[in-house]
Amino acid sequence: MSKALAEGMNNIIANLTVLYMKMHHFHWYVKGTNFYVLHEKFEQFYNDLAGYIDEIAERLLTLNEAPVSTLEECLQRATVKEAKGDLSEQQMVEETISDFAKVIQQLKECLKAAEQEGDDITNDLLLSIAAQMDKNIWMLRAFSGKNAVPPQKAEPVAWLKKRG
Numbered sequence: 596m597s598k599a600l601a602e603g604m605n606n607i608i609a610n611l612t613v614l615y616m617k618m619h620h621f622h623w624y625v626k627g628t629n630f631y632v633l634h635e636k637f638e639q640f641y642n643d644l645a646g647y648i649d650e651i652a653e654r655l656l657t658l659n660e661a662p663v664s665t666l667e668e669c670l671q672r673a674t675v676k677e678a679k680g681d682l683s684e685q686q687m688v689e690e691t692i693s694d695f696a697k698v699i700q701q702l703k704e705c706l707k708a709a710e711q712e713g714d715d716i717t718n719d720l721l722l723s724i725a726a727q728m729d730k731n732i733w734m735l736r737a738f739s740g741k742n743a744v745p746p747q748k749a750e751p752v753a754w755l756k757k758r759g
């Protein structure tokens with residue numbers, strides 16, 4: 596594994612670690628009519644993120660690289676901002692969407708690098724994390740009523756058309 600790829604993966608771990616705490620903040624402080632849904636969803640996210648952090652770190656160790664393991668270093672590397680107080684539930688959802696999108700962008704850069712280095716296992720790991728986070732973005736967008744894809748107009752099947 597190249598040093599550049601290991602650095603990139605450490606930057607991902609840093610962002611995921613900040614997000615892990617941020618999802619706890621949202622889980623604890625969300626308020627409003629969607630409390631029950633979002634309280635549970637943010638819990639699912641921090642549990643998912645803990646799994647991603649561990650998988651990426653252990654992939655680095657497998658290839659004799661050193662994953663970041665202190666909060667200080669994570670904060671220095673992270674581009675995702677920590678939680679601020681007093682966000683509305685809608686703002687929490689929007690921030691989660693944009694933070695997840697940032698991490699997906701980092702994942703895409705690293706998984707391309709892994710492919711170029713012929714490292715299929717790292718490529719596959721990063722791709723599967725990106726796919727899960729991407730799906731979560733779709734669900735959060737649908738939840739907030741934004742950018743939802745309109746349902747397809749139903750086309751009558753051929754035998755119905757013939758009868759019609």
Ligand SMILES: [Fe+2]
Pocket residue numbers: 622638
């Ligand atoms: Fe809890």
